[in-house]
Amino acid sequence: MADRHKAPTHTQHHLITKQPKPTTITHGSGPTRLMGLMALLVSTAILLVLTATTVTTAVIGFILFAPVIIITSPIWVPAGVFLLFSVAAVLSVCGLGLAAAAVLVVQVFIKETHG
Known part of the structure; x- marks a missing residue:
């Protein structure tokens, strides 16, 4: 067991090799991130407007039809x-x-x- 951790007595010759290209995808540059953020903000704003329109229409419809519903409840x-x-x-x-x-x-x- 003690022989395992001893330093090698002979010298090893290392070949100079090229480092492989990284296989991971790097993050986009500044303008690419900015365009992605802008697209996210625009789509979020559109969805927020559509949601607000739907809720507003439902509330106004309920207010307008409440008397009709109450009168015809029998x-x-x-x-x-x-x-x-x-x-x-x-x-x-x-x-x-x-x-x-x-x-x-x-x-x-x-x-x-x-x-």
Whole structure:
């Protein structure tokens, strides 16, 4: 073990070699970064304007249609309750039908494997 860490007694000749080109991509120069930052700022500003327009339109629409919704609420509430129960009934029937089909498939599988 002690021989491993001793300095070599003979001299080694090193060949002068060219360093390989780096394979990593360097960052862009100043103007390239500036153009990227400008594109980012412009697209962010456009998205911010579109978001603000959407929210403003939704709020104004709600304010304008609130009286109509309140006046017609005696129609909307029963219609909503009826729609809720109708959708619940249809989904329940579909779920029961799917469960019955699954039981039938399992019953046929058991009958074929054990019968």
